[in-house]
Amino acid sequence: MAKRGLVLSTTAALAAAVAVVGFQLANPSIAAFRDSPKEVVDEVWQIINRDYVDGTFNKVDWRQVRKQFVENRDYASKAEAYRAVREMLKLLDDPYTRFMDPEQFKSMQIDTSGELTGVGIQLGMDEATKQLIVVSPIEDSPAAKAGVMSKDIVVSIAGQSTEGMDINKAVSLIRGPAGSKVTLGIKRGERQFDVELQRAKIEIHPVVAEVRDTPIGKVGYIRLRQFNANAASDMRKAIQQQANQSVTGYILDLRSNPGGLLYSSAEIARMWLDNATIVSTIDRKGESERLTANHQSLTDKPLVVLVDGGSASASEILSGALQDNKRAVLVGTQTFGKGLVQSVHSLSDGSGMAVTIAKYYTPNGTDINHSGIKPDYVLELSKADRERLSGDRELIGTLSDPQFAKAVEVLNAKVQNPQTPSASRP
Known part of the structure; x- marks a missing residue:
C-alpha cells in the first residue's frame, strides 16, 4: 500500500488533496483496448476485482458484470464509457468507491496547501437515506461565511433536485469558475431554504x-x-x-x-x-x-x-x-x-477512481x-x-x-x- 495513496476522507472532489497510486494494466492483452473508451471500463473492473474490500462484491457476480460491461458492449465515446463505469460501480452500493472524470480527478489532486476554486464544502452521503449531506464547511470559505453547517442536507443545486444524485454529479454542478454563483437548497431539521454562494479561490491551511x-x-x-x-x-x-x-x-x-x-x-x-x-x-x-x-x-x-x-x-x-x-x-x-480506507488510482485517460480496500x-x-x-x-x-x-x-x-x-x-x-x-x- 503506497504511503500517500490511502485515503480516509469523506471529502468530495470539491476540495480534496490526495496522492495517486499509479495503475498499470495487469494483462498485456488489454493493450488492444488502448485509445478505446472501453479501456477505462476494463481498468475499473480490474481494480475492483483485485482490490475491493468485499470479496462478494455486494453479492454481485463480478465476472458476469465484466461480460455485461466489457465483453458484450462497445462504447462510442468516453462519456458513454464513464456512464457505464458509474453504473457498474453503483452495483457495489458503496458511496466511497467512486469514479472521477479527468476534471474531477485533477481537482482531487490539488495540493490543499495552495488554492482551489469552489464554495468550500465537504460532501458526504447518508447511507441510510441516500441524501447528500454537508460533512463540514471549509473555514473562511463562501459556504462557511454564508452559514452552511455540518449535517445540513443539500436538497438541490442550481434548482436541480439532488434526489438520487451521486456525489460526483453534485460536485460537477457545484464547481465552476471563481466569481460565478450557485444556489444550494438546504434542509436543516424541518426548515428548508436556499443559499446563494459565490465561488472563489480558497486557501486552505490545515x-x-x-x-x-x-x-x-x-x-x-x-x-x-x-x-x-x-x-x-x-x-x-x-x-x-x-x-x-x-x-x-x-x-x-x-x-x-x-x-x-x-x-x-x-x-x-x-x-x-x-x-x-x-x-x-x-x-x-x-x-x-x-x-x-x-x-x-x-x-x-x-x-x-x-x-x-x-x-x-x-x-x-x-x-x-x-x-x-x-x-x-x-x-x-x-x-x-x-x-473504511480508500486507495486512489489514476486511469489511462487521465480519469481516476477511489476504491475501498480495507476496514x-x-x-x-x-x-x-x-x-x-x-x-x-x-x-x-x-x-x-x-x-x-x-x-x-x-x-x-x-x-x-x-x-x-x-x-x-x-x-x-x-x-x-x-x-x-x-x-x-x-
Missing part, C-alpha cells in the same frame, strides 16, 4: 494554532481542519512552538475535520503517543496491517480532543487511538462513523463504521450556540465556545490529577 490564556493558565489550542500531505509537518511545528511557551496542556480541535490521508493521521498520532497501537487495517483477504507509535512523542502534557459529527475517517483514527490508549479525553458529540479498527479492536466514536464527555451545542459560532467564527476555540470551555474544565482536572489518561509508556 492547522490553526494559538496559545489561549485561560483560568488554568496557558493552553495550547490546535485546530486541525484536514489530514493532507502538509498536516503532520504543520502539527509538529505547532506542538513545538507551544511547548516553548510552557503551556499547561493542549486542546486538539478535530471538529468538522472530514479526514484525509491514513498515514498523515498516524504520523500525528505518533506526536502524542510514545509506544502504542494507533490503528489496524484488514483487507478482504483478512491480512492485517498494524500502525504503531515508536517512541517519538513530542509531549506528555495533558490533552483534550474536541470532536463532533463532522469528525470523520482520519479524525476518528486519531481520536480513537488517543482515547483507547488513555492519552486524551474526548469532548463533544458522536463522530461521523466512517471506518480499520481502533486499538481496542472497535469497528466504528456507521457508529462513530462516543466522547468521554458528551456535550451537544444548542441551536443558538451553533448559529452564534457560525455567525462569528472567531469565537470558535474560545471560552465563548461551550465545547472548548468544557475542554478547559476537563483539562484542568487532568492537570490537577495527571495519573490518567496519560501517554502510554513501555
Whole structure:
C-alpha cells in the first residue's frame, strides 16, 4: 500500500488533496483496448476485482458484470464509457468507491496547501437515506461565511433536485469558475431554504494554532481542519512552538475535520503517543496491517480532543487511538462513523477512481463504521450556540465556545490529577 495513496476522507472532489497510486494494466492483452473508451471500463473492473474490500462484491457476480460491461458492449465515446463505469460501480452500493472524470480527478489532486476554486464544502452521503449531506464547511470559505453547517442536507443545486444524485454529479454542478454563483437548497431539521454562494479561490491551511490564556493558565489550542500531505509537518511545528511557551496542556480541535490521508493521521498520532497501537487495517483477504507509535512523542502534557459529527475517517483514527490508549479525553458529540480506507488510482485517460480496500479498527479492536466514536464527555451545542459560532467564527476555540470551555474544565482536572489518561509508556 503506497504511503500517500490511502485515503480516509469523506471529502468530495470539491476540495480534496490526495496522492495517486499509479495503475498499470495487469494483462498485456488489454493493450488492444488502448485509445478505446472501453479501456477505462476494463481498468475499473480490474481494480475492483483485485482490490475491493468485499470479496462478494455486494453479492454481485463480478465476472458476469465484466461480460455485461466489457465483453458484450462497445462504447462510442468516453462519456458513454464513464456512464457505464458509474453504473457498474453503483452495483457495489458503496458511496466511497467512486469514479472521477479527468476534471474531477485533477481537482482531487490539488495540493490543499495552495488554492482551489469552489464554495468550500465537504460532501458526504447518508447511507441510510441516500441524501447528500454537508460533512463540514471549509473555514473562511463562501459556504462557511454564508452559514452552511455540518449535517445540513443539500436538497438541490442550481434548482436541480439532488434526489438520487451521486456525489460526483453534485460536485460537477457545484464547481465552476471563481466569481460565478450557485444556489444550494438546504434542509436543516424541518426548515428548508436556499443559499446563494459565490465561488472563489480558497486557501486552505490545515492547522490553526494559538496559545489561549485561560483560568488554568496557558493552553495550547490546535485546530486541525484536514489530514493532507502538509498536516503532520504543520502539527509538529505547532506542538513545538507551544511547548516553548510552557503551556499547561493542549486542546486538539478535530471538529468538522472530514479526514484525509491514513498515514498523515498516524504520523500525528505518533506526536502524542510514545509506544502504542494507533490503528489496524484488514483487507478482504483478512491480512492485517498494524500502525504503531515508536517512541517519538513530542509531549506528555495533558490533552483534550474536541470532536463532533463532522469528525470523520482520519479524525476518528486519531481520536480513537488517543482515547483507547488513555492519552486524551474526548469532548463533544458522536463522530461521523466512517471506518473504511480508500486507495486512489489514476486511469489511462487521465480519469481516476477511489476504491475501498480495507476496514480499520481502533486499538481496542472497535469497528466504528456507521457508529462513530462516543466522547468521554458528551456535550451537544444548542441551536443558538451553533448559529452564534457560525455567525462569528472567531469565537470558535474560545471560552465563548461551550465545547472548548468544557475542554478547559476537563483539562484542568487532568492537570490537577495527571495519573490518567496519560501517554502510554513501555
